[in-house]
Amino acid sequence: MVDLPVRILENKRINGKYYKLVFRSKRLAARVEPGQFLNLQIVPGTDPFLRRPFSYYRLEDERIEILYEVLGRGTALLAARAKGDGLRISGPFGRAFKKNLGKKKRILVAGGVGVPPLVFLSERYGCDYLLIGTKSREEVLPKRELAGVRGKILYATNDGSYGLKGYVTKLLENLIKNFPAKEIFIQTCGPGVMMQAVIDIARREGLEGEASVDKPMACAVGACLGCMVKTPSGWVPSCTEGPVFKFQDICERL
Amino acid sequence: MPPKVKTDLTTRIKDLVFRNPLTVASGTFGTKGEYAPFVDYSKLGAIITKTITVNPRAGNPMPRICEVTGGMLNAIGLQNKGLQDFLENKIPFFAGIPTPLIVNIAGETTEEFEALARALEPHKRVVRALEINLSCPNVEKGGAGFMRKRERILDVMKAVRSHTGLFIFAKLSPELGDVLEIGEDVVKAGAGGLSLINTLKGMAIDIEKRRPRIANLTGGLSGPAIKPVALRHVYEAKKALGVPVIASGGIMSAPDAIEFLIAGADLLAVGTANFVNPSATLDILAGIKDYGRRHGLENLDQLRGTLQVSPGHGDAGGGG
Ligand SMILES: Cc1cc2nc3c(=O)[nH]c(=O)nc-3n(C[C@H](O)[C@H](O)[C@H](O)COP(=O)(O)OP(=O)(O)OC[C@H]3O[C@@H](n4cnc5c(N)ncnc54)[C@H](O)[C@@H]3O)c2cc1C
Ligand SMILES: Cc1cc2nc3c(=O)[nH]c(=O)nc-3n(C[C@H](O)[C@H](O)[C@H](O)COP(=O)(O)O)c2cc1C
Ligand code: FES
Numbered sequence: 001m002v003d004l005p006v007r008i009l010e011n012k013r014i015n016g017k018y019y020k021l022v023f024r025s026k027r028l029a030a031r032v033e034p035g036q037f038l039n040l041q042i043v044p045g046t047d048p049f050l051r052r053p054f055s056y057y058r059l060e061d062e063r064i065e066i067l068y069e070v071l072g073r074g075t076a077l078l079a080a081r082a083k084g085d086g087l088r089i090s091g092p093f094g095r096a097f098k099k100n101l102g103k104k105k106r107i108l109v110a111g112g113v114g115v116p117p118l119v120f121l122s123e124r125y126g127c128d129y130l131l132i133g134t135k136s137r138e139e140v141l142p143k144r145e146l147a148g149v150r151g152k153i154l155y156a157t158n159d160g161s162y163g164l165k166g167y168v169t170k171l172l173e174n175l176i177k178n179f180p181a182k183e184i185f186i187q188t189c190g191p192g193v194m195m196q197a198v199i200d201i202a203r204r205e206g207l208e209g210e211a212s213v214d215k216p217m218a219c220a221v222g223a224c225l226g227c228m229v230k231t232p233s234g235w236v237p238s239c240t241e242g243p244v245f246k247f248q249d250i251c252e253r254l
Numbered sequence: 255m256p257p258k259v260k261t262d263l264t265t266r267i268k269d270l271v272f273r274n275p276l277t278v279a280s281g282t283f284g285t286k287g288e289y290a291p292f293v294d295y296s297k298l299g300a301i302i303t304k305t306i307t308v309n310p311r312a313g314n315p316m317p318r319i320c321e322v323t324g325g326m327l328n329a330i331g332l333q334n335k336g337l338q339d340f341l342e343n344k345i346p347f348f349a350g351i352p353t354p355l356i357v358n359i360a361g362e363t364t365e366e367f368e369a370l371a372r373a374l375e376p377h378k379r380v381v382r383a384l385e386i387n388l389s390c391p392n393v394e395k396g397g398a399g400f401m402r403k404r405e406r407i408l409d410v411m412k413a414v415r416s417h418t419g420l421f422i423f424a425k426l427s428p429e430l431g432d433v434l435e436i437g438e439d440v441v442k443a444g445a446g447g448l449s450l451i452n453t454l455k456g457m458a459i460d461i462e463k464r465r466p467r468i469a470n471l472t473g474g475l476s477g478p479a480i481k482p483v484a485l486r487h488v489y490e491a492k493k494a495l496g497v498p499v500i501a502s503g504g505i506m507s508a509p510d511a512i513e514f515l516i517a518g519a520d521l522l523a524v525g526t527a528n529f530v531n532p533s534a535t536l537d538i539l540a541g542i543k544d545y546g547r548r549h550g551l552e553n554l555d556q557l558r559g560t561l562q563v564s565p566g567h568g569d570a571g572g573g574g
Contacts, residue, residue, distance in 0.1 A: 001291035003532050041530070046478055046506060050321045050529060090292075090532055218319055218326065218529040221291075223284035225330045226319030235313055235333060252316075 001221075002027045003090035008083050009063075014145065016138030018115075019079050020057075021066040028089060029062050033096030034121035035189075035212055035244045038066070039220040041088040042081070048074045053217050053239075055189075056092070057116035058123065058148075067116040067145075093220045094243050097187050097210060099125045104185040104208075106151070107131065109172055109198050114189030115141070117212060119149060121187065127151035129175060133168025133194060137161035169197045181206045186247075188212070192254040199247050199254070212243045213254060261546025262553040263539075265299060267498040267520055268421060268446065270382055272299035272354060275515070275554060276539050279502040279525030280304055280358040280385060280425070281330065286347050292532035295351045297539065302356045302500075302523060303344070305387045308366045310336035320467040322458050325477020325504070326526060329470035332360060332390055337373055345380050354382040356500075358425070360390060364409045371417040384420050385500070386410065386445070389427035389452035390474075407436060408443045415444030423500055427452035433487050434494055447498035447520070450487045454480055476526040478504045485517055492518030492559055506534065508541020515542075518559035 010022035028038065039051040052074050058065035070076050081087070097117070106127040110118040115132060119141075122130050129152050134140060136159045146153055155163030156171045164171055168190075176184060186209030188198045195211045202209050215227040215238045222240035229238045229245060230252040238245075263274035277300040283289055285304050295301060313333025320327050334340075340357075348355045357374055361367040367386065374381050388407055407430070414422060424445040426433055429452070437448050453474025458467040466472075484503020492499055501519035505511050506527045514522055527534040551557055 003292055046324065046530065048321065049323075049325055049477060088531075216317055216319055218526075219282075219288075219532075221284065221288045221532065223282060223288040224319065224328070224529055225281075225313060225333050226317075226328060228313070228316055228318065228333075230316075235316075 001091065001093065003088065004028060005086050005088050008081060008085045008087060010083060011079070011081055013079070014067075015140070015142060017069055017134070018067050018141070019070065021068065021078070023064055023087065023089075024062045025064060025089070026062045028091055029059050029064050032056050032059060032092045033099065034124055035096035035117050036092040036094050037117075037220075037243065038064075038089050038091035039093060039217070040066075040078075042074050042078045044086070044088070048077065050218050051090070051220070052078070053093075053220060055113075055117035055120070055212075057120055059120075067119075069113050071113075090220065093239055095241065097121050097212070097244050098185075101185045103183070105129070105179055105183055107172070107175065107184060107186050108151075109133075109168055109186060109188040109190070109194070111168055111190030111194045113214065114191070114195075114212065117189050118187065119146065122151050123148040129154060131156070131168050131171045131175070133157075133171075133190070135159065167197070168194060169201060172198060172201060176201075176205060176207065185209055187244075196254045199250065202247050209247050210244050211247060211250060211254070213238050213245060213250070214243070259547065259550055259552055261543060261551045263299075263542065263546070265520060265554060270354060270421060272521065274299040274539060274542075275520065275522050276511075276535050276542075277302055277356070277500065277521050277523050278528065278535060279523035280387065282525040282528050285334070285344055289528065289532060293535055295353055298353050298535055300354045300356055300382070300521060301348070301351070302385055303340075303358050304334055305332050305358045305360045305390065306334055306337055306340045306370065307332060307360055307362075308337050308369055310334065310339070315469040317467065317469055318473070320458050320473070322456070322475070322479070324479035325475055326529075327456055327458055327468050327473030327475055328453070329468045329473035331470070337370060341373065341377070345377055349380045355380055356383045356385050356423070357381050358385040358387050360387040361410070364406070364413050367410045368413040368417050371414040371420075375418050375420065378420065381420065383423060384414065384418060385423045385425050385449050386414055387425050387452070388440075389425055389430055404431075404436070404439065408439055411440045411443035411445055421446045423447045423449040423498075425449035425452055425500075427454065428483065428487065429455055434490055437491050437495055437497075441495055441497055445497075447500065448491055448495070449500040449502065449523070450491055451480070451484045451503050454483065476504070478506055480504050481510060485513055488514055488519050489517040489561065505538070506530070508538045508545060511538050511542055512545055512557070515554060515557050516559070516561050518561075520558070
């Protein structure tokens with residue numbers, strides 16, 4: 001874990017939904033696993049006040065890529081930062097997705113801000129299926145961003161303009177019929193309602209899996225106790241005990 | 255050019271000696287080594303723990319934190335693993351760190367405060383002082399609400415005093431009532447010093463959902479937004495009571511810290527700033543050293559409580 005100034009190499013819009021931020025840092029790139037995240041100070045000073053957490057999206061040696069959506073003031077200010085500008089970033093934080101699944105099929109279910117860590121996971125360790133849910137065709141990631149995914153990619157769009165019409169969970173329901181329950185391992189990241197729907201399916205069908213939860217964070221090191229998830233052993237910080245949790249360890253509705 | 259001196263930052267409170275005035279505010283620095291990747295704990299003047307209660311506390315529902323202009327709200331609800339865990343797991347950890355430890359305690363009853371003071375007493379080699387949290391805005395029992403009654407505060411102070419030989423700081427906030435009046439009372443009842451201030455109770459609303467942004471409805475405001483209020487209370491308490499004061503409230507940078515020293519603070523507790531900049535404590539320390547050098551200070555007592563107030567001013571109220 002380090003806290004360092006970095007310089008922006010690239011920061012631009014890549015489609016109707018995402019922006020990509022690129023910088024270089026040997027120490028922030030050291031020993032990182034998919035699912036881990038960084039805490040980024042968007043503008044020097046105290047406005048916006050807190051840092052914002054972002055998943056690692058892609059690593060090439062010292063080059064780090066983040067994929068982000070503009071959802072509020074902080075991310076809007078981030079989108080306005082230019083090449084050459086400085087940022088302060090700490091990390092890597094948190095527990096990663098399980099990488100070795102033995103003989104199980106790795107099925108990834110992604111949406112929104114949960115797409116980047118799962119693309120990273122599938123590029124590095126491969127997957128059987130990467131299911132991505134989004135609103136429409138304009139939000140589908142460009143081909144070159146998905147070129148490194150080692151697995152089959154299936155899209156669901158709400159308006160049916162690309163891939164299956166409907167929610168990503170419909171893709172999941174269709175897919176799991178093809179395999180015995182004990183051969184499936186699901187890893188999911190995205191909006192709370194989406195992950196909850198995935199967990200509900202997994203519970204019903206007796207499937208194992210993990211979800212990367214998204215809680216408001218301040219410190220990212222387990223000190224403020226602001227980012228808690230309810231587990232069988234009580235409230236635990238998602239920044240240190242997560243953000244990735246086994247389905248059975250999540251005792252709340254996301 | 256004035257001679258360049260190296261400022262001696264040593265801070266003394268009665269027989270306690272701190273290598274410098276920098277410490278961390280309760281609840282903002284973890285319970286064990288959370289900040290160790292960023293901060294060498296032995297470089298701090300003191301470490302203040304998160305509030306310890308007799309029994310483990312689960313804490314409040316989520317969401318517990320939200321960002322606001324100039325700071326954040328929190329309603330953590332004093333989540334902690336309780337006294338037994340502290341004695342078994344945390345004391346041995348801090349025993350390995352040369353920095354004096356100040357343990358922050360809170361109870362739901364006078365008896366609980368008493369039990370905590372008694373249990374910590376045998377660990378004087380590690381625990382160098384107590385900070386009595388009389389002012390948490392986020393708990394129903396034992397928080398600022400419960401404590402608002404003057405008699406309760408005095409009972410607690412007397413009980414703690416009679417069960418420990420440790421130096422006691424009473425942590426107050428304006429939520430309790432008149433800080434100076436209460437400060438005077440608790441000092442009479444046995445507090446050696448004050449810790450000023452705790453968070454100020456506030457609210458934030460999600461206008462799309464028309465829901466509170468903190469599940470508990472209200473939370474404690476911390477950060478730069480409360481600094482002027484904290485500075486005023488530190489200044490007034492030092493002036494009126496003259497007892498040692500731990501200052502907390504929006505100390506984000508060296509200039510902030512220096513303002514509190516000029517107002518008279520003895521120790522400077524860096525709180526929310528740790529979240530924004532994990533090495534805030536050491537950055538502030540470096541800034542104080544630099545200021546000392548620039549101003550030719552031999553020690554910090556040449557700075558503490560040196561606010562220049564024009565005659566006839568300074569006793570006035572506030573507001574225009
Ligand atoms: C471990 C972790 C990893 C993350 N990885 C990524 C990532 O790789 N890419 C990315 O784009 N984002 C990621 N996020 C989410 C990102 O941190 C938030 O989108 C960001 O903090 C929003 O800041 P803001 O100031 O723009 O929005 P705010 O002003 O804080 O919020 C504005 C609006 O956005 C919504 N919002 C706020 N936070 C979130 C959130 N966390 N998730 C969904 N909606 C939110 C709010 O409900 C509100 O309507 C991650 C979050 C966590 C906890
Ligand atoms: C997340 C959080 C948790 C806190 N927990 C405690 C606590 O357990 N006990 C306590 O006495 N004060 C607690 N405080 C108050 C701080 O110690 C400090 O007095 C206050 O935040 C003002 O300082 P700051 O503006 O520098 O943060 C907490 C503050 C925050 C932000
Ligand atoms: S963000 Fe502070 S404990 Fe997780």
